[in-house]
Amino acid sequence: MSVEHREHAAVITHALAQHTLTELRSVETEQIAFRKGLVRLGRICGYEIIDTWLETEEVPVQTPLTETTGPEIQGLDDVVIVNVLRAATPFVEGLLKAFPAARQGVISASRDESAGMDEDGSFPISVEYVKLPEIRPEDTVIVADPMLATGSTLSAVLGHLLGGEADPEQLLVLSAVSAPTGLERIDEEFDEAELVTVAVDDHLNDEGFIVPGLGDAGDRAFRTE
Ligand SMILES: O=P(O)(O)OC[C@H]1O[C@H](OP(=O)(O)OP(=O)(O)O)[C@H](O)[C@@H]1O
Ligand SMILES: O=c1cc[nH]c(=O)[nH]1
Numbered sequence: 511m512s513v514e515h516r517e518h519a520a521v522i523t524h525a526l527a528q529h530t531l532t533e534l535r536s537v538e539t540e541q542i543a544f545r546k547g548l549v550r551l552g553r554i555c556g557y558e559i560i561d562t563w564l565e566t567e568e569v570p571v572q573t574p575l576t577e578t579t580g581p582e583i584q585g586l587d588d589v590v591i592v593n594v595l596r597a598a599t600p601f602v603e604g605l606l607k608a609f610p611a612a613r614q615g616v617i618s619a620s621r622d623e624s625a626g627m628d629e630d631g632s633f634p635i636s637v638e639y640v641k642l643p644e645i646r647p648e649d650t651v652i653v654a655d656p657m658l659a660t661g662s663t664l665s666a667v668l669g670h671l672l673g674g675e676a677d678p679e680q681l682l683v684l685s686a687v688s689a690p691t692g693l694e695r696i697d698e699e700f701d702e703a704e705l706v707t708v709a710v711d712d713h714l715n716d717e718g719f720i721v722p723g724l725g726d727a728g729d730r731a732f733r734t735e
């Protein structure tokens with residue numbers, strides 16, 4: 511098992527996830543490799559989520575030679591993946607390799623960085639587009655955003671997601687890199703959410719960027735400055 515349960519989050523410690531994150535952190539990694547790295551990281555995280563959060567059952571199977579039994583993952587059809595535009599797009603592409611039958615939701619939420627960080631350490635968030643599938647009680651919902659910094663974006667996203675009637679069996683919030691303050695905020699605000707990340711970094715700088723982090727994930731993946 512490559513998941514370590516810590517105070518505010520479960521950390522995916524799989525060697526290939528950690529290796530891929532090191533490549534993503536490097537300033538030498540250009541757009542194409544950066545985007546491919548996020549896709550690979552999403553796939554590995556998907557496999558680890560299956561291993562830790564979904565159940566398997568032993569089921570009968572008829573081979574060409576005989577009858578036997580084998581493990582079958584339960585609930586693969588009851589997965590909803592929410593893509594927090596825009597940096598999550600390649601990350602979600604990877605997750606879908608692990609959950610090809612997932613129903614997908616999209617929320618566009620972005621930080622107003624020109625306004626700067628408030629005194630309380632959060633950003634104004636503009637949510638412009640929300641399209642979510644029906645969320646059923648048996649669902650495992652995975653909200654994916656590679657960066658969890660101040661937590662302002664995910665707070666707005668989870669507010670929209672849970673604002674209606676949604677009460678899924680499991681709600682996982684998956685990020686690649688998290689800042690301790692963001693993790694604490696989301697953990698405190700949303701009891702029902704379980705935080706999953708690949709790294710808990712040291713701190714946020716004065717502009718609200720994660721240090722050491724990997725820079726601006728959206729800009730690096732989409733080649734915008
Ligand atoms: O925890 P927070 O302080 O809210 O920061 C994290 C958010 O910042 C980035 O998005 P950004 O607003 O840059 O949008 P983008 O994905 O379009 O680049 C990132 O993808 C997260 O959504
Ligand atoms: O470090 C950070 C913080 C927010 N968004 C990013 O893309 N990177």
Ligand SMILES: [Mg+2]
Nearest residue numbers: 726727728729
């Ligand atoms: Mg950005």
